[in-house]
Amino acid sequence: xxxxxxxxxxxxxxxxxxxxxxxxxxxxxxWMHETHATVHDxxxxxxxxDGGSGDTVMNxxxxxxxxxxxxxxxxxxxxxxxxxxxxxYHAGQFDSDNKTTxxxxxxxxFYTSSGGFGDYISSTVxxxxxx
Amino acid sequence: MSTILVNTLTGTSTAGSIAVTGEGNSTTTNLQxxxxxxxxxxxxxGTAATRDSFNHASLTDNGTGDFTLAYTNSxxxxxxxSSVYTSxxxxxxxxxxxxxxxxxxxxxxxxxxxxxxxxNGTLTAYDTAANEMHLMGDLA
Numbered sequence: 404x405x406x407x408x409x410x411x412x413x414x415x416x417x418x419x420x421x422x423x424x425x426x427x428x429x430x431x432x433x434w435m436h437e438t439h440a441t442v443h444d445x446x447x448x449x450x451x452x453d454g455g456s457g458d459t460v461m462n463x464x465x466x467x468x469x470x471x472x473x474x475x476x477x478x479x480x481x482x483x484x485x486x487x488x489x490x491x492y493h494a495g496q497f498d499s500d501n502k503t504t505x506x507x508x509x510x511x512x513f514y515t516s517s518g519g520f521g522d523y524i525s526s527t528v529x530x531x532x533x534x
Numbered sequence: 535m536s537t538i539l540v541n542t543l544t545g546t547s548t549a550g551s552i553a554v555t556g557e558g559n560s561t562t563t564n565l566q567x568x569x570x571x572x573x574x575x576x577x578x579x580g581t582a583a584t585r586d587s588f589n590h591a592s593l594t595d596n597g598t599g600d601f602t603l604a605y606t607n608s609x610x611x612x613x614x615x616s617s618v619y620t621s622x623x624x625x626x627x628x629x630x631x632x633x634x635x636x637x638x639x640x641x642x643x644x645x646x647x648x649x650x651x652x653x654n655g656t657l658t659a660y661d662t663a664a665n666e667m668h669l670m671g672d673l674a
Contacts, residue, residue, distance in 0.1 A: 406546055412537040427554055430568030434670040436615040444613035444671060446567040465561040476617055526615030528670055533556030533563060
């Protein structure tokens with residue numbers, strides 16, 4: 404490390420100031436853009452595991468401190484008049500059972516009478532506390 | 535309390551990479567990678583208009599439920615992560631609101647917004663008032 408600054412606040416000459424707690428707590432701790440476990444770009448993702456149709460496990464490089472982190476996603480490739488994706492976490496709800504400190508399991512699907520899951524280009528972002 | 539007076543933060547070893555110590559004091563996260571590079575809240579009904587935004591240059595209404603949002607500063611590639619939230623109003627009374635990003639470029643993204651009223655997975659285009667998007671990725 405070239406250097407380290409310990410400070411509680413950043414102040415811009417014209418744009419105002421910001422407590423550094425917002426930098427630490429407000430920054431996304433992980434994100435990925437992927438298609439069926441093929442990661443196109445990411446932060447703090449060691450790998451993505453293919454769990455089946457529409458089921459991708461996002462494995463963190465650096466673990467979260469607990470499972471209370473917020474994860475959300477979207478951005479599916481679709482067009483009007485075709486099946487369009489949406490993010491679901493098993494049965495379309497957030498399911499903490501699918502979150503650990505080292506991985507989360509966002510599932511994405513499409514809304515049909517059978518409620519099928521499908522593989523779409525998707526994005527997931529995680530906010531919370533690093534271990 | 536200490537305050538740093540600064541207009542630009544730049545890494546010493548790598549200009550675009552600054553480490554921030556995480557909450558647990560044991561690991562670091564990358565400041566630049568963890569910041570949203572663009573976000574926007576816009577109204578898609580009537581004359582589409584942006585309510586508030588960051589790194590957002592323009593909003594183009596291409597038709598019902600079809601919008602192009604351009605960035606002030608472009609991304610370095612098209613692999614950025616996009617999340618869009620939209621809420622179909624109660625009057626519509628349909629099952630779910632959905633969206634797709636059918637066209638993504640470094641300088642803009644085209645999103646389609648609609649609902650699935652028949653539970654068959656077919657998206658019907660719709661203009662709604664509540665649309666929010668944020669983007670994570672690499673700036674050019």
